[in-house]
Amino acid sequence: MPSMAHGGVSNSTSNKLDSKVLPNDSFARRKKILQQRKSLPIASVEKRLVEEVRKNDILIIVGETGSGKTTQLPQFLFHGGFCNDGKVIGITQPRRVAAVTVAKRVAEECGVELGQRVGYSIRFDDRTSGTTRIKYMTDGLLLREALLDPYLSRYSVIIVDEAHERTVHTDVLLGLLKKVQNARSKTVDDHSNADNKKASNGRLFDKENGVQRNSSFKQCQGRKFPSLKLIIMSASLDAQVFSEYFGGARAVHIQGRQFPVDILYTLYPEPDYMDAALITIFQIHLEEGPGDILVFLTGQEEIESVERLVQERLQQFPEASRKLITVPIFSSLPSEQQMRVFAPAASGFRKVILATNIAETSVTIPGIKYVIDPGFVKARTYDPVKGMESLIVVPISKAQALQRSGRAGREGPGKCFRLYPESEFEKLEDSTKPEIKRCNLSNVILQLKALGIDDIIGFDFLEKPSRASIIKSLEQLFLLGALTDDCKLSDPVGHQMARLPLDPIYSKSLIVASQFNCLEEMLITVAMLSVESTFYAPREKLEEVSVYGMLNVEQISVAWFFWYTLAELLVLQSVMDYECMQFVEVENLDWTACGMAMKCFASPDGDHLTLINVFRRSEEFLENRKMEISKEKNEKLLRKWCKENFINSRSLRHARDIHSQIRGHVEQMGLRISSCGDEILQFRRCLAASFFLNAALKQPEGTYRALASGQAVQIHPSSVLFRAKPECIIFNEMVQTNHKYIRNVTRIDYLWLTELAPQFYTMQN
């Protein structure tokens, strides 16, 4: 059995995925696909559906998971003539992975090359061409398209799929599409009036029927666009809410599902859902028939932890029972690695996919017969009074449970193991609370402003976010310089910020950095801050300690001593149990190695420079080898380097991807990219100028006060400044456990705040 790589799956996993099995055009496969399509519940109502779309400008479609909505409806509409005159059918998905994989499947079903008639477009990856007529994309991408083409003039139909997820992008998109649809029907009306009056020349509408590059709706009037068909779709939708929002729009239900899914519940609540998931994986592996397993967990850390535990437990089985491989999928995993879950396991192996809710909707993962659903998800929450956003683990909704179970039973009968009693299921909320009601709205508002929609409070949201939340976000944007005194997008800063696909505070930091001559450093910082867990935390060791019953959660987080040597740990005896310390002393030389390894990247100025050090050292490492070996070998060497240095190789790789993508954006925008070299002070001043909204001041008792919100916070033990406790700091993240911790911290001078952010600090503090 291979040894486990730090922070990742064992390298041998890829050998057990059969990369040779790719879609091919063989006659038998095409025939099989055709048969599959014919047997889908939606197939029998093709004509009726096309007719409904023809008759109704807005249609709500509710149909069981796997009934064929996402893959088939666009094809029906294509054949129904909705792409005549070169028009496009757009289908939005809340997630990138769904947009990509469904597009691939539909291209295969149509027997065309991906990117021709069928394509997809997601941030930083566009597989469409002039001939694309069925286009899958993320909802966020369509919003960005509307910036360039406010009438979405290329589209004859837009299908908003998985609308039940109520992501912030879906909700804003619905409001926008309503506006676009009205505006387009108005141009048609205008056109017919004009036709009556000016039948002799009709010139008013003859020209410029193409892409309109103006962000104001009013300025588009006088152009001619055919009406836009809008379809809202999901398996678990409260059709009533959507219908009312669209003025009594018609809703149709597609009956029936292709294969049954047995739902099993536990008898009692499970105290530790990760452990319960682990037990269930092995129960299925040992007792159930062939078929792959899909397990829903809440995040990267949990996934990597379960991955390691599965590998460890497998060692206890006889050779013949070890044919189980784990494959992770979460949003910060690079796309190619995400796609590995779709490759079949090698013959005789069972695949266990460990996924976040990224695999919850729309996707079909071939081979999945069993779903394990612990019933939790990591969700955003936002406190508009304090202006703080955080991620917390919460129970899923019934709609999510339904979607999860729907990932089985797509190619044959399936089973879903819910790791909670049926009585608990009954207590779940029917649907997920809309994200727009629990997130910071700065990004959304910036985009709406860029679309020329200035009255945010008056915007026709499906469900209005709270007034306090809108006002707080407007205030933040104003303080960041994105808005003028009269709340319009500022020029050039606001417009530049809206162009960058980042949170406004990060977009602004790049603009500020170009003025401070340290954009090189800020690009790395933003990329590294965009990924979870750069350092590999030996969590299973922490778990072992807690299993021995000697640590509570508080102590575990203290024990998360990236920066402690063994000697220092012993000093911690006052906060940690003595026996536990002995355990640590004997068992955890590794931890000390980990702490020491990480110390070589540590900057006394804080975490931002520490992250830059990690990134640059990895670059240097690769640079030294570039001349010698292939890219593939370089990647392998980099993984080894990461392992030795306790770096999470997946996270680093993702950060490198993001870095090159954002670099491309700022180059396009013409921002000056230069490095401040050894002028660290310059960079710290730039951090203060960028993140002044997240500054904190030390209090006499050693804790901190966040200046913007007034909250009492503490530096997280994983920070390099955990012990140094400088007087004044900026931070990038707040995590709530027993305490409010701040992470990614750098020391600054308090006086810089009044000098560099007078718009906030002279007013408030």
Ligand SMILES: Nc1ncnc2c1ncn2[C@@H]1O[C@H](COP(=O)(O)OP(=O)(O)OP(=O)(O)O)[C@@H](O)[C@H]1O
């Ligand atoms: N990549 C794929 N490989 C194999 N079969 C697939 C694939 N994609 C779709 N299918 C088949 O097509 C069926 C319909 O999928 P589709 O995504 O259109 O359903 P849906 O009604 O949109 O489901 P959901 O509401 O879960 O998104 C699946 O149940 C499966 O049998």
